[in-house]
Amino acid sequence: MKLDFIDIGNLSIAAANMRGKGKDPDVADLMPSIRARGVLVPLLVRPNCSEGHYEIVAGRRRFTAVGAVAREGGAVWPIPCAILDEGDDADALEASMLENLARVQPDEVSQWEAFVALVKAGRSVEEVADSFGFEPRTVKRILALGNLLPRIRTLYRGGEIDAGAVRHLTLASKSQQKAWVALFDDEGAYCPTGHQLKAWLFGGTAIAVKHALFDVAETKAAIVADLFGEDSFFADSDAFWSAQLEAIEARKADYLEAGWSDVVIMERGDWFRSWDYAHAGKRKGGRIYIEVRESGEITFHEGFVTTKEAKRLSGGGGDDEGEALVAKPTRPEVSGPLNAYIDLHRHAAVRADLASHGGVALRAMLAHVIAGADLWRVDVESQRAPKEDIAESVETSSATSSNLPQVSTWTPICHHAGAGRSAKILRLKPIPVSRDPANTL
Template sequence: MQLAHIPLDRLNISALNMRHGKRAPDLSDILPSVRARGVLVPLLVRPNGSPESFEIVAGRRRYFAAKSLADERGKADPLPCAIMEAGEDADALEASLIENVARLDPDEVSQWETFSRLIREGRTVPEIAGTFGITELQVKRILALGELLPNIREAYRRDEIDTETARYLTMASKAQQKDWLALFADPGQYAPRGYQLKQWLFGGQSISTKVALFAIEDYPGLIVSDLFGEESYFADADLFWQKQNARLPPSATPVWNTVGAR
């Protein structure tokens, strides 16, 4: 069995799925959990005649819940999947995955405490992923909560901070976190949340490393990684544009705008 995160558009329902059908099932019981925490239990999939596509053997409702969430937010996160190999029994494999994930504490801060303790004891990210039947990326995302100030982590544990906001705060420097926490603690101030927080962190524009015309290793500033969106961004927009425009031909007009920014 191989664990991986697979984009939604590379997944489809297998004819072997007991609840095979194109109509979305009732998701009222699981959608709130998926909306709050994402899909935790990996879907069981197998190759579908192409290395780029997979069919879902088990996890149809999780798939439709993720699609529903993608429609709400306008973006689709890759789903954790267990890729079956020839001869593997789907029922036994799914039961094992569910049992392992059920052993995890329900909230992400408690999971971070567990994973951090295991890291201190010498366990590696792949070993932790194998123990709990989740992907290495899921483990890294939980460990990223260690970048948060303790007061922010505790507020997140108490559900005073939503998941999207907490995840963006893992990209913030300690100084930015302190500034944000001061706003959050002051009832007379507004602490940006969600996508507004992302804009606040990057001074109005978050520029992906994908749009750079120069070699990333030549950039002298800080690059911030977003484990949850699997992107990396330039922390200093002005420094980025200096490097970017330096790579333009002499006859070209400098492009001081936000192309590639989000």
């Protein structure tokens, strides 16, 4: 085997190449490095029938990438090739398989360390990103992981900590990393992981920069960027709260100057429970409630009073927008005595009509009694009127003063309770019925 540089026009894909069939492979991942440096790993080739021409046994993707660069108009140099001795197709196929299959990818941590070494050797983040086809942010993530303490990298390589832990630890300073490793190695100590680790790094709570009401640049507060998320965080929570509370006081003064009766700054961590408050305009004595979350988020609730105050202030009226603060209680359409009057006359009318169908009602009642239904009970109906004049009105009504012959027969006046409801009492009352044979069982 010898090494030589061969022009792209003198190369073709061998039939023995294990990647030689089908459409051209995807080479998007190779294009950045091929454009910048050309082919670095030699192709395996063997002579073919034409003089000075060779067929590629292994390296089709590199060959395809060089062709793509040439079609773009980029500079193309002769490709380094390892020329195999002439042999049969079995030898060529074996070489192709060994070149493609007998590779062991470096572990993830080794890749991080290699990128760090490359930058230390003088490459900038942008140059590395261009060479490997990465976004600059991706390169920064890799460098942050590669710059973790060796002990942390070893723990991750051995599977003792997960990816979430190492990502959170990229937010930590070297001293914080050392403190965390000490906790991890101490069997009697609690070592935070997951979200607890992130909170531990920021002194209890990770406060995002987006929650600041003040100008972060003017305060010159220390900011830690989360390369694996969208937010940045304050490194010093005490410094944040000092500036944040000053900004809240300034907003309070602005509200008072605008004519609001009061501005209430709630205790940090207390929630504004909307069901305990009602909307009230500025003229109705509405206040501003400022809700302060432990996460640093501030919410301004404008125009509210407590529900007790709303009942006292509204009197059934409305706020500045015309909305009722507390609705007046709805009065019933009829009074209690009038409702009793209507019910008693209605029941009397039903009994009078049922007198002509007593047999049907009696059969229905007995069928349920015989079947042992739990939803029925036989009792004597007792009707009472709340006033004497109502009782007299019912007794003298046409429904109760029927001219039908009087017999000592019990005819059921009842309601049946449906499934899933409480049973209603079946009441029986002696009422006038005809001596029709149909009324007998």
